Every structure is written in C-alpha cells, then in structure tokens.
Amino acid sequence: MLDKEAIAKRIAQEIQNNSYVNLGIGIPTLVANYIPKNIQVCFQSENGLLGMGPFPREIEVDPDLINAGKQTITMLPGAAIFDSAMSFGMIHAQKIDLTILGAMEVSENGDIANWKIPGKMVKGMGGAMDLVASAKNIIVAMQHVNKAGESKLLQACTLPLTGIRCVKKIVTELAVLAVLPEGGFKLLERAPGVSVETIKKATLGKLIIEGEIPEMAFD
Amino acid sequence: MINKKVANAEEAINDIKDGDTLMLGGFGLCGIPEKCIAALVSKGIKNLTCISNNAGVDDFGIGLMLQQKQVKKMVSSYVGENAEFERQLLSGELDVELIPQGTLAFRCMAAGYGMPAIFTPAGIGTEVAIGKEVRNFNGKDYLLEKAFEANFAIVKAWKGDTAGNLIFKATSRNFNTVMAMAGRITIAEVEELVEPGELDPNQIHVPGIYVHRIFKGSDYEKRIEKKTTSI
Numbered sequence: 001m002l003d004k005e006a007i008a009k010r011i012a013q014e015i016q017n018n019s020y021v022n023l024g025i026g027i028p029t030l031v032a033n034y035i036p037k038n039i040q041v042c043f044q045s046e047n048g049l050l051g052m053g054p055f056p057r058e059i060e061v062d063p064d065l066i067n068a069g070k071q072t073i074t075m076l077p078g079a080a081i082f083d084s085a086m087s088f089g090m091i092h093a094q095k096i097d098l099t100i101l102g103a104m105e106v107s108e109n110g111d112i113a114n115w116k117i118p119g120k121m122v123k124g125m126g127g128a129m130d131l132v133a134s135a136k137n138i139i140v141a142m143q144h145v146n147k148a149g150e151s152k153l154l155q156a157c158t159l160p161l162t163g164i165r166c167v168k169k170i171v172t173e174l175a176v177l178a179v180l181p182e183g184g185f186k187l188l189e190r191a192p193g194v195s196v197e198t199i200k201k202a203t204l205g206k207l208i209i210e211g212e213i214p215e216m217a218f219d
Numbered sequence: 220m221i222n223k224k225v226a227n228a229e230e231a232i233n234d235i236k237d238g239d240t241l242m243l244g245g246f247g248l249c250g251i252p253e254k255c256i257a258a259l260v261s262k263g264i265k266n267l268t269c270i271s272n273n274a275g276v277d278d279f280g281i282g283l284m285l286q287q288k289q290v291k292k293m294v295s296s297y298v299g300e301n302a303e304f305e306r307q308l309l310s311g312e313l314d315v316e317l318i319p320q321g322t323l324a325f326r327c328m329a330a331g332y333g334m335p336a337i338f339t340p341a342g343i344g345t346e347v348a349i350g351k352e353v354r355n356f357n358g359k360d361y362l363l364e365k366a367f368e369a370n371f372a373i374v375k376a377w378k379g380d381t382a383g384n385l386i387f388k389a390t391s392r393n394f395n396t397v398m399a400m401a402g403r404i405t406i407a408e409v410e411e412l413v414e415p416g417e418l419d420p421n422q423i424h425v426p427g428i429y430v431h432r433i434f435k436g437s438d439y440e441k442r443i444e445k446k447t448t449s450i
Contacts, residue, residue, distance in 0.1 A: 046320065047246040048390050055449040063249065063441035064377075065389040070247040070300075071447040081389060083396040083424075084246070084272070085328040088321030092339065111344075122308060122315075123299035129347065130321035133340035164344035 002173045002191045002216075007141050009034040010216055011100060011171050014139055015041055022046060022091070022131060024101030025069045027141040031100055044096055046127040048087050051079025068127065088127070092134045099135035101128060103142045103167075105157040108205035110167040110179040112140065113159035125162060132163030144172035144202045151204035153177070153185055175199045176216060177207075184208045189216045220415040223383040223433045228258035231406045231432045235371055237264055238291075242327065242367065242398040243271040243281060244374035247300075247444045250391030251280050252375040254408045254436035260287055268292040270367060272323060272394055274304045279442050288312070296320035300444065319347060322364050324397055329366035331400025331429065336365045372402025375436075376425070379409035380418050383427030392424065399425045408436045 002010065008030035015021060015035060022044045023029050032054075035041055043052040045067040052067060053074035060074060067073045075081075090096065105113040112132055115125040132138060145151055153170065170177045176189040184206040187199060192215050200207060225231050232255055235241070245251030259267075260283050267290050274293055275282035284290050285303050292314040298304055307313035318326075319341040329337045338361035342348050352363040374395040377388035385407055387395055399405050407425075412435035 045390070047249070047393050055447040057450075058448050061443070061446060061448060062389060063443045064391040066247060066249045066444070067390075068246075070249070070444040072443060072445070073447070075389075081387075081392055083392050084320065084324035084394045085397045088324050091321060092341075122305065122317075124295060124297035124317040125319055125347075126297040127320040129319035129345065130339070130341040133343060161345045 001194060005030060006218070007171050007173060009218060010176065011139055011141055012036065014169070015039055015098065019097035020044055020050070020095060021098045021100065022096050024099070024128070026102045028100040028102060029069060031141075044087070044090070045073070046087050046091065046131070048082050048084060049075065049079060051076045053079070088130050091127075091130055094134055094136050096135060098137045098139065099131045100139045100141060101131065103140045103152070104146070105152050105154055105159050106140055106142070106167050106170055106179070107154050107157045108179070108185055109183045110165045111157050112162050112167050113157040114162050116160045118160065128162050132166045135166065138167050139169045139171065140167050141171055144174045144199075151202055153203045153205045155205045174202055180208065186210070187213050189214055191216055220382040221427070222381050223427065223430055224381040224412070225432045225434050227434055228254040228408065228436065231255060231408070231434055232258050232262065235259065235264055238266045239264070239370045240268040240270065240368070242369045242372040242402055243269055244372070244393065244395035244398045245280070246272055246390065246393035248275065248280050248442050250375050250387070250393050250395050251275070252373045252406075252408050253280070253440060255373045255406060256280060256283060259289065260284055263287065263289065265289050266291045268294065270294040270323070270369060272296050272320060274298045274301050276300050276444065277303050279440075285313070292316065294318065294323070296323050324394060326364055326367045327394065327397035327401040330368065331397055334366060336363050338362065339364055367401055369402050370404065372398045372405045374399045374405065374407050376407055376409045378411045378413065378418060379407055379430075379433050380413050380415050380427070381433065382415045383407065383430030383433050384418055384423045385409070385425040385430060386418060386422055387424050396425050400429045404431045405429055406431065407433045409433060410436065410439060
C-alpha cells in the first residue's frame with residue numbers, strides 16, 4: 001500500500017515534459033515535490049498565477065501572493081499574474097495540459113464527485129467544476145476506499161457530481177487504473193506487494209483485468 | 220482628469236443601503252477590501268446580498284459581516300474555513316448560492332463587457348445545471364449563465380490615481396479587476412493613491428472609467444489564511 005507521498009510520487013511520473021499543470025488541494029499539491037529533474041513543468045494556480053514556485057522562506061512571505069489553497073507561495077522566473085476571468089479562460093480554452101485533483105467518488109464512466117456531502121459538508125466546488133469540464137487530461141489522486149471501508153470506485157457516483165465522463169486515470173494507495181472511454185476501470189499497475197485480489201475487493205465498479213498486472217516502479 | 224477621490228471608506232460607502240447587492244473582490248483573504256468591510260460593519264447595513272468568491276474567516280473579511288448578521292445571501296464558489304457561516308447556513312438564516320469559480324468570474328466579466336450572458340461547460344450534468352438553458356456547440360454542452368447585476372462593486376488595489384486607474388499586486392488581482400468592471404457603482408480602496416500622470420498608462424489593470432470612487436486605506440492588516448514556509 002502506498003502512503004500519500006508515494007501516490008504523489010507515482011502521479012509525478014505521469015507529467016509530460018513542457019506541460020502546464022493544475023494541482024488540486026491535498027495529495028495533488030504534493031506532486032510538485034516529485035517532478036523528475038529532466039521534466040519542465042509550469043504550474044497554474046487558478047487564483048491567477050502561472051509559474052508557481054515553492055513555499056517562501058520566512059522573510060519572503062507575501063500576503064498578496066498565495067495559491068488556490070490559500071497557502072503563501074513564491075513565483076518562479078518567467079511567472080505571470082492574471083485575473084480570475086483570464087485564469088478560467090485559459091482553463092476552458094484547454095490550454096492546461098493536465099489537471100490533478102482529489103475525489104470522494106469516481107464512477108466507471110469517468111464521472112467525479114468531490115465537492116459536497118449533502119447535510120454534512122457544504123464548502124463549495126471552487127474551481128473544480130470548471131477544471132473537470134474542460135481539462136484535456138484528468139488524473140485523480142485518492143484513497144481506494146473511504147474511512148468506512150467502502151469502495152470509492154463505483155458503477156455510478158452516489159454523491160452530487162462535480163463533472164461527467166471526464167476522469168482519465170486514477171492513482172490510489174492500491175493501484176493505477178485507466179477509465180476506459182467505453183466504461184470500466186482498467187487495472188494498469190498494482191502498488192508494491194498488493195494483490196489483484198485485494199484491488200478486486202476494493203473496487204465496486206467494473207474492473208477490467210487483462211494479463212499480468214505489473215507492480216508500480218519507483219526510482 | 221475626472222476626480223474620483225473620496226476621503227475614506229465611510230464616505231465611499233455612504234449610500235449603500237439595506238437590501239443592496241454588493242460584489243466584494245478578493246480570493247480567500249488575499250486582496251479583500253478590508254477598509255470598506257470595516258465601514259460596512261460599523262454602519263450596520265443589513266439584508267445584503269454579497270457576491271464574493273469566499274466568505275472570509277470567522278473574525279476577518281466577510282466573516283465580520285456574517286457575525287453581525289448583515290448578510291442575507293452569499294453567492295460564492297467556496298465557503299469553507301468559516302464556522303459561523305456554516306452555522307447560519309445549516310440553521311437557514313443565510314441563503315447561499317454556490318457556483319463554479321469560473322462561472323463567478325465570467326458573470327462579472329460579462330457585466331463589465333456589456334454582455335448579457337455567457338456559455339460555460341462548468342456544471343453540465345451536475346445540480347448546478349438544474350433549471351438552466353443548455354446549448355450544444357460543436358458537440359459539447361454549455362450552460363447559459365447570466366451577467367451579474369450589482370449595485371456596488373467594492374475592490375482593493377495596490378496603487379491607484381485620483382482618476383480611478385488601478386494597479387494590482389501579485390495574486391491579489393484575482394476577482395478585483397472583473398468586479399471593478401462589473402459594478403453599477405465601483406468603489407476602490409488602495410494602498411497608495413497618486414495624482415494623474417504618476418502611474419504608467421502601460422501598467423494599468425483597470426482603467427478609471429470603471430471606477431467611481433477611490434480612497435487610500437491605511438494600516439492594512441492583510442491577514443494570511445494559511446502561512447506556509449520552506450526551510
């Protein structure tokens with residue numbers, strides 16, 4: 001089983017050279033720490049920044065410079081600032097190559113639910129509905145099962161949807177899975193030491209297993 | 220140059236009345252018009268509809284107006300980080316319309332550009348789409364979302380001149396530009412207020428035509444919501 005850092009590390013392997021990437025809150029934020037040295041990537045923060053850098057040193061902290069998670073950050077050389085309309089303009093114009101975000105549920109046809117639990121959590125969707133509606137490629141980082149032990153990879157989502165037919169890939173503590181255009185979770189890789197049987201038990205939606213499933217490789 | 224300068228926040232907000240619809244710039248606590256919010260709190264105007272990406276935290280930003288029960292309705296994209304907000308929402312005291320962040324920005328933008336509505340794919344297939352017109356363009360569905368109508372837009376800029384031209388710093392620009400463009404009356408508070416000619420016209424983010432009142436605020440707190448540092 002992978003911990004959160006390892007999930008982030010595995011997702012970092014998915015990032016193509018010279019790509020623009022938007023990272024959601026939680027595990028996705030950790031992905032920035034594991035970008036391979038030979039990969040050039042530019043992070044977009046939807047509150048209005050391209051070229052987001054690491055957290056500042058104490059003396060560099062600027063209350064006017066935050067990311068979409070409201071954390072203080074820095075700008076890298078070549079960064080650009082813009083307003084919220086242009087930020088979502090570039091998102092909907094599909095200029096962002098990859099969106100990585102968390103989820104509460106994903107369905108076998110790529111629907112995602114991650115913004116609301118009726119009667120319990122009413123925080124809002126933020127930019128998630130925009131990102132999932134227009135992203136060219138979406139990778140979800142999440143736990144395979146919830147705290148009650150129930151699968152989060154379902155035939156159909158039970159929670160209010162954030163977007164439909166949009167998720168392309170999922171990385172969990174157990175596995176890497178592709179969401180097929182015709183529906184179904186295709187098992188691509190297992191976490192080190194995790195059996196196909198374990199993944200089957202944790203997946204409620206349609207799981208497609210073809211041939212030998214390799215273990216994830218880490219450097 | 221037309222002079223938009225007013226003395227202070229109290230004068231800037233003097234004709235805002237109970238029941239008005241306000242846009243308030245900022246993202247989280249970054250770039251919020253903290254001087255005007257303080258003036259609205261001390262004046263005690265009630266039944267306000269506030270269009271703002273977030274609702275502040277319990278004891279800062281719009282959270283201060285929520286504490287005084289001045290807000291009837293919030294139109295926002297994300298309202299976590301505020302316990303009093305959640306309490307009023309669950310008890311039914313507060314009406315909340317949650318909308319996608321891009322939709323919020325585009326509905327401001329539409330107002331500022333004189334467009335009655337925009338089309339966006341955000342929310343298609345979700346509860347956000349309920350009751351809204353859907354149009355298909357090139358095989359993809361889009362929701363029709365209308366331009367906002369707000370009596371007042373209240374924004375915070377870094378620098379401004381008395382003609383109302385505004386310049387923003389770093390990510391405090393966020394919703395401030397599009398909201399400045401969208402208000403029927405736009406009030407700008409700035410950290411530095413200069414005479415016409417002192418700002419470089421090439422660097423202006425919002426031209427003064429959109430701004431009706433401008434004043435210099437002092438002693439900005441600029442509270443940080445989540446201070447994160449590296450070693």
